[in-house]
Amino acid sequence: MDTKKIGRQTVRFSSPPSIAGYGSAVGQMEREGPLGQYFDFAGQDDTFGEKSWEKAETALQKKALNFALEKAGLQADQLDYIFAGDLLNQCIATSYSVRTQNVPFFGLYGACSTMAESLSLSAMLLDGGFGQTIAALTSSHFCSAERQYRNPLEYGGQKPPTAQWTATGSAAVILTQSGKGPFLTHVTTGKVTDKGITDANNMGAAMAPAAYSTLQAHFQDTGREPGFYDLIVTGDLGSLGKEIVTDFFRRDGIDLTKNYDDCGCLLFDPKTQDVHAGGSGCGCSAVVLAGYLLRQMEAGKLKNLLFCGTGALHSPTATMQGESIPGICHAVAITTEQKGGAQ
Amino acid sequence: MDTKKIGRQTVRFSSPPSIAGYGSAVGQMEREGPLGQYFDFAGQDDTFGEKSWEKAETALQKKALNFALEKAGLQADQLDYIFAGDLLNQCIATSYSVRTQNVPFFGLYGACSTMAESLSLSAMLLDGGFGQTIAALTSSHFCSAERQYRNPLEYGGQKPPTAQWTATGSAAVILTQSGKGPFLTHVTTGKVTDKGITDANNMGAAMAPAAYSTLQAHFQDTGREPGFYDLIVTGDLGSLGKEIVTDFFRRDGIDLTKNYDDCGCLLFDPKTQDVHAGGSGCGCSAVVLAGYLLRQMEAGKLKNLLFCGTGALHSPTATMQGESIPGICHAVAITTEQKGGAQ
Numbered sequence: 001m002d003t004k005k006i007g008r009q010t011v012r013f014s015s016p017p018s019i020a021g022y023g024s025a026v027g028q029m030e031r032e033g034p035l036g037q038y039f040d041f042a043g044q045d046d047t048f049g050e051k052s053w054e055k056a057e058t059a060l061q062k063k064a065l066n067f068a069l070e071k072a073g074l075q076a077d078q079l080d081y082i083f084a085g086d087l088l089n090q091c092i093a094t095s096y097s098v099r100t101q102n103v104p105f106f107g108l109y110g111a112c113s114t115m116a117e118s119l120s121l122s123a124m125l126l127d128g129g130f131g132q133t134i135a136a137l138t139s140s141h142f143c144s145a146e147r148q149y150r151n152p153l154e155y156g157g158q159k160p161p162t163a164q165w166t167a168t169g170s171a172a173v174i175l176t177q178s179g180k181g182p183f184l185t186h187v188t189t190g191k192v193t194d195k196g197i198t199d200a201n202n203m204g205a206a207m208a209p210a211a212y213s214t215l216q217a218h219f220q221d222t223g224r225e226p227g228f229y230d231l232i233v234t235g236d237l238g239s240l241g242k243e244i245v246t247d248f249f250r251r252d253g254i255d256l257t258k259n260y261d262d263c264g265c266l267l268f269d270p271k272t273q274d275v276h277a278g279g280s281g282c283g284c285s286a287v288v289l290a291g292y293l294l295r296q297m298e299a300g301k302l303k304n305l306l307f308c309g310t311g312a313l314h315s316p317t318a319t320m321q322g323e324s325i326p327g328i329c330h331a332v333a334i335t336t337e338q339k340g341g342a343q
Numbered sequence: 344m345d346t347k348k349i350g351r352q353t354v355r356f357s358s359p360p361s362i363a364g365y366g367s368a369v370g371q372m373e374r375e376g377p378l379g380q381y382f383d384f385a386g387q388d389d390t391f392g393e394k395s396w397e398k399a400e401t402a403l404q405k406k407a408l409n410f411a412l413e414k415a416g417l418q419a420d421q422l423d424y425i426f427a428g429d430l431l432n433q434c435i436a437t438s439y440s441v442r443t444q445n446v447p448f449f450g451l452y453g454a455c456s457t458m459a460e461s462l463s464l465s466a467m468l469l470d471g472g473f474g475q476t477i478a479a480l481t482s483s484h485f486c487s488a489e490r491q492y493r494n495p496l497e498y499g500g501q502k503p504p505t506a507q508w509t510a511t512g513s514a515a516v517i518l519t520q521s522g523k524g525p526f527l528t529h530v531t532t533g534k535v536t537d538k539g540i541t542d543a544n545n546m547g548a549a550m551a552p553a554a555y556s557t558l559q560a561h562f563q564d565t566g567r568e569p570g571f572y573d574l575i576v577t578g579d580l581g582s583l584g585k586e587i588v589t590d591f592f593r594r595d596g597i598d599l600t601k602n603y604d605d606c607g608c609l610l611f612d613p614k615t616q617d618v619h620a621g622g623s624g625c626g627c628s629a630v631v632l633a634g635y636l637l638r639q640m641e642a643g644k645l646k647n648l649l650f651c652g653t654g655a656l657h658s659p660t661a662t663m664q665g666e667s668i669p670g671i672c673h674a675v676a677i678t679t680e681q682k683g684g685a686q
Contacts, residue, residue, distance in 0.1 A: 095656035104532035128471020189447035313438035
């Protein structure tokens with residue numbers, strides 16, 4: 001059987017899946033940030049009418065999926081699968097949003113790489129002939145994440161400047177076997193990479209080596225130069241992690257300063273919003289993609305995008321046991337050019 | 344494009360992936376149970392030489408994967424992907440075992456359905472042409488699960504008779520695009536099902552409706568009768584959940600008593616081992632499959648197996664907020680007959 005695998009970590013789709021719809025729902029801080037105008041829904045407060053932060057996160061997921069379905073002109077029960085996950089213990093934001101959908105479901109845990117991971121697997125299943133319509137879904141919520149990973153908000157804990165700010169947001173992307181694009185042409189799947197960073201308040205530094213490793217693999221496997229892409233985005237390394245990735249490539253003689261950015265840097269304005277090193281959380285790269293970037297592609301302002309989700313795969317328990325933070329990064333190549341062009 | 348999907352929830356592989364190797368590693372209780380002789384490794388105590396229960400669980404995963412690789416005659420870096428997950432918050436048993444493997448990795452969260460979920464996706468990627476060799480891996484550990492979900496062991500908490508006993512064990516199964524079997528022929532992917540059970544000490548009852556729903560879908564989508572299978576196993580509903588599933592089918596006029604069992608009932612002996620309603624945990628159905636059932640297939644004692652992983656997708660936080668327990672079940676059809684026979 002022909003394999004679609006090119007190189008160690010990358011697959012090229014023989015029939016590139018198409019993005020049929022996308023939806024995003026965010027909280028107050030994200031609405032007030034530089035991308036505020038691009039989201040389908042932006043809350044006035046972060047409860048979204050629910051009684052707990054966890055239920056609020058579930059409510060966000062339902063909203064995001066509904067917007068994506070509406071845009072695609074589909075009902076939930078026309079979906080062949082949902083791939084979804086989130087940051088909460090046992091991924092409960094997801095379980096409780098998906099239980100109302102009546103759709104075959106695969107649960108993922110990829111921390112902040114979840115949107116890239118779910119897009120990767122959705123596209124593989126479509127190109128493999130296992131369905132025609134699949135949704136990729138994820139979320140995070142500042143308040144549920146603070147309570148779980150650090151302290152309840154009421155505690156008033158402080159953070160060092162290297163810490164990131166978990167985005168309150170959810171996004172869904174619906175892929176179809178055929179359509180008019182944008183198309184997913186390649187997926188480069190990450191390996192778990194751990195360079196020994198033990199500071200859970202410096203996740204950008206922990207995840208940057210994974211991003212560098214996956215980007216290198218992508219360029220090597222595809223034969224593409226970084227300049228092939230109008231934009232390469234990681235998500236979410238924040239300002240510090242972004243600098244590390246840029247530095248790593250600079251040492252290799254590659255200048256990423258022209259077409260590389262990070263979703264954690266795009267979502268908030270560091271001058272007016274006190275988010276330390278930038279945004280993070282499964283929802284961060286997801287809403288930047290489904291709110292801003294895919295709209296830029298639709299408007300013809302962006303043709304070739306390399307979307308790289310980065311996740312820190314630790315837990316508070318592991319950190320308390322002195323463990324370092326393993327990182328992962330999955331890259332997805334998206335293009336508006338018909339069926340992904342020649343390459 | 345031809346779809347491999349038959350019915351709403353099931354896919355049939357055009358080139359059924361083959362099981363090339365499997366490995367299992369368990370703890371003391373599992374060694375003393377009725378299947379004790381079938382595991383590749385069974386510990387004398389449950390620390391496996393590590394300083395924390397979480398690290399012990401990671402050690403188990405590494406052992407299981409190594410046994411599976413050895414049996415398949417492969418090195419880890421020949422794997423195209425690893426699909427893995429576990430029960431711990433942020434799936435850390437998995438992150439820390441996989442970080443040493445140098446293999447592209449997809450993290451899953453499916454609670455006790457993880458082995459079935461990872462087999463499903465591994466088989467889809469192989470049949471879809473995205474690789475040649477993929478490992479499915481999962482684990483659970485009684486002590487890490489007690490501390491996280493209930494109380495630290497030192498607390499000496501008591502459990503009601505409906506509670507289950509989290510198995511200490513890990514298993515890995517390696518699938519290849521071609522081989523001499525056993526073959527995975529069909530996958531039926533579950534929907535999240537929630538019938539309102541709120542008692543986290545009665546997970547069998549919470550998951551039984553999901554098992555019933557997926558089994559029904561499997562029979563309907565494939566046109567197979569339950570009698571087609573030499574054995575249908577769920578994992579892990581325990582004795583109570585098994586009774587509920589049997590009852591549900593009895594009401595439909597279908598007798599499952601002859602060829603249906605549950606991995607939570609097979610792993611321990613309720614007469615001599617104090618495990619209440621039976622085993623549970625990602626490791627339970629995984630080690631029953633990779634320790635016992637696949638050996639039975641290899642020995643020709645079992646030809647057609649329907650392996651149904653069942654997961655309870657709640658968390659202590661959700662339970663404390665009064666939420667009910669969503670369940671899921673994924674079914675995988677495995678056969679020793681060449682390429683899955685005619686159907």
